[in-house]
Amino acid sequence: MMTIPPYPGDPILMTSPTASPSLTLTGLGRRFGTFRAVHDVNWTLGPGIHGLLGPNGAGKSTLLAMLAGTLPPSEGRVENGGQDVTQSMRAHYARLGYAPQSVDLPPHATPRQLLAYMAALKGLPAREAAQQAAGLADALHIAAKLDTPVGDLSGGMRRRLVVAQSLLGQPEILLLDEPTAELDGFEKLALQSILTEMAPRCVIVFSSHIVSDLEAIAEDLLILSKGQAISIGQPETLAAALEGRVVSLTVPATAIDHALQFGTVTGRKRMADGIRLRLVLNAGKAAPPGAIPEAPSLEDAYLAAVAEHRA
């Protein structure tokens, strides 16, 4: 009978934490055939929560998969602590937590089994694995379902399980692809609290197409449109750049098309006397008669930037 030697320990998995983890993206791009899904993205990230904001199909998942090292770039590179991740995969993986957007979890396995399995892959000793899994299950409110087959869990519960596995082993780089997609307001707050606590020692990249989810916690944002980084900055700076260009205007439903000539609609509300539009005026365009100046928001900045880029 073949005997398997005892596991000797892995020097990479046993390395001590990095003093200040970092990710650097340089000229990063990915093609699928001739289609450019991501093009020339440059971004330097230190510890903290970084938002990746973009509409459906903008390239968020493609970008995150390149950061994770599971999808090789067609152009440019990703460096973890100054080392190209394609040249140092094991060291990168040892420091990484990744919650992809879509994961096919085995329906008959339980969260307890899956967390134990992922913890073992990450090289956590059994006792440490059990402690971390219990702590994460409590924090993400899945403790009551730890022994329920995954196939019987709600979508939001499965999403939290995928996030929980990414947090095992206290990663230094954490990539969360639309982690709030199926979460209710209470669960979003629980996740925000965990991430805020980790932020001083972890590079966290959090993708979403929901502005308010990122505005609540991200210290900086990259807005992606058609694979290109069209804005990078702090949420308040991106909003402030629209100072003087945001107005509201109440018009009859039949006059909406006319109002569109003045700028991008970023909000719309039915009122007793018509439709109240929120508009980001086109650069250099005067406000229409009756418009009321408004303080710009991050939502205005995001919607206007994407609309201008698409045009």
Ligand SMILES: Nc1ncnc2c1ncn2[C@@H]1O[C@H](COP(=O)(O)OP(=O)(O)OP(=O)(O)O)[C@@H](O)[C@H]1O
């Ligand atoms: N393997 C692939 N082959 C061909 N095209 C692909 C592949 N993966 C992604 N794409 C295309 O790349 C573009 C970006 O897709 P991606 O999933 O990265 O966008 P996303 O911003 O994450 O979108 P969503 O918010 O809808 O999840 C899309 O047009 C998509 O169809």
